[in-house]
Amino acid sequence: MSLLETLEMLSYLVTIVGLPLAILTFVWEQRKERRNEEEEIFQRLSDEYREFLKLVLDNADLHLLRREGAQTELTDEQKERRLAIFGILISLFERAYLLVYEDEMDKQTRRMWQSWEDYMREWVRRADFRDALPGLLEGEDEEFTHYISQLMNEEQKVP
Template sequence: MNTIELFEFLSYVVTVIGLPFAIIVFIMEQNKGRQNEEEEIFQRLSDEYREFLKLVLDNSDLQLLRREGAKAEFSEEQKERRLAIFGILISLFERAYLLVYEDNLAGKALRRWKAWEDYMREWARRADFRDVLPVLLEGEDEEFTRHILKLAEEEMARR
């Protein structure tokens, strides 16, 4: 085999083996990058929810950690703070819906979404939260609005 034939043979080897291998590696790296991005989004949202819970703790007089909802009567200032805190929560839930939810989720993505849906259901069990949902959902994403209202109806029916 002369040098030209050797180079021609090697170019065939690269074309037949190297190019498909490079494409496979590229696709795998793209998928890994997408998964890392999804994980980062989920982590940022989780951090925001943790910050929200700190806000709830800082406003313990509003009784927002009671599963059944508040039992006390509130002043106008307390009612306003509750509404603002519920507004922050709806904003966080909408962001999670827009960034995490997709039709036909599976695997890790489905588990991530179910965690957010559990949070939504937990809050939707509260009558005081459900009562202000119409006000909180004005101007929000229509699909998100339908989704959280459906969850609220389901949780109310369970009670």
């Protein structure tokens, strides 16, 4: 076999084996990178929710960690702070919805989204949050508004 024939044979081998292997490796790396990006987004959102909870703790007089809310009437200043905190929360929920939620989710994305849905359900069970929700949702993403309104309706039906 001549050098030319050997080189031609090697080029065929590269084409037959190497090219598909390179494509599979590229696809695998792209999926891995996408998974890492999704996990990074989820981690950043989780960090933001943790910061939000610190804000709630810093405003303990508003009793935002109690499911039933404040037992006494809040002052106008407290009501304003509560509304601002609810606004921050809606902004965080909308960002999570836009970055994580998909109509068709794989198992991993579904797991990440489920925790956010749990947070939303927890908050829409609160009467003070539900009362503020229509004003908080003005100008927000239409699909997100529909989604959280649907959650609120579902939670109101649960005894």
